[in-house]
Amino acid sequence: xxxxxxxxxxxxxxxxxxxxxxxxxxxxxxxxxxxxxxxxxxxxxxxxxxxxxxxxxxxxxxxxxxxxxxxxxxxxxxxxxxxxxxxxxxxxxxxxxxxxxxxxxxxxxxxxxxxxxxxxxxxxxxxxxxxxxxxxxxxxxxxxx
Numbered sequence: 001x002x003x004x005x006x007x008x009x010x011x012x013x014x015x016x017x018x019x020x021x022x023x024x025x026x027x028x029x030x031x032x033x034x035x036x037x038x039x040x041x042x043x044x045x046x047x048x049x050x051x052x053x054x055x056x057x058x059x060x061x062x063x064x065x066x067x068x069x070x071x072x073x074x075x076x077x078x079x080x081x082x083x084x085x086x087x088x089x090x091x092x093x094x095x096x097x098x099x100x101x102x103x104x105x106x107x108x109x110x111x112x113x114x115x116x117x118x119x120x121x122x123x124x125x126x127x128x129x130x131x132x133x134x135x136x137x138x139x140x141x142x143x144x145x
Contacts, residue, residue: 034070034093036120037108041066041139048135055135066125066139074110093118098130 043064046055057063062080068091076087089111097104098117108118108127116127116137123141128134 037068037093037118037125038070039068039144040142041068041125042142044138044140046135046137048129048133050133065142076110 043057043066047053062078065075065077065079067075067077072090072092074089074091076089078085078087092109092112094107094109095104096107098107106118107130108116110116115130117130119126119128125139125141126136127139128136
């Protein structure tokens with residue numbers, strides 16, 4: 001083979017690889033994801049664990065709410081018959097590999113250590129714990145900021 005053909009083949013392989021690697025990437029910018037996240041989110045359910053449990057406010061006897069603001073801080077609010085318990089912290093959003101495989105997605109870090117895959121569809125927030133036998137949590141937006 002001539003040197004030109006070899007160079008063209010190498011360039012073609014590199015370009016094709018770059019295009020294929022870009023196919024799975026999110027088309028929504030982190031700024032847009034953050035804007036969608038801002039506001040108050042009411043807990044609907046959590047499903048998971050080894051036995052596939054379904055937890056809801058009715059089964060657990062309490063309600064939960066997440067409140068995200070534009071200063072990258074959040075409040076996790078638990079409301080039960082004894083009152084209201086608030087936990088405050090900071091959050092960051094990153095687009096990265098999940099489960100150390102080829103799947104990538106939006107990940108939220110709450111207080112730098114609680115890591116969940118995050119997906120927002122319309123007014124529904126899905127947070128999936130990134131660990132084995134963990135839970136997926138569903139929230140609905142009740143108020144934007």
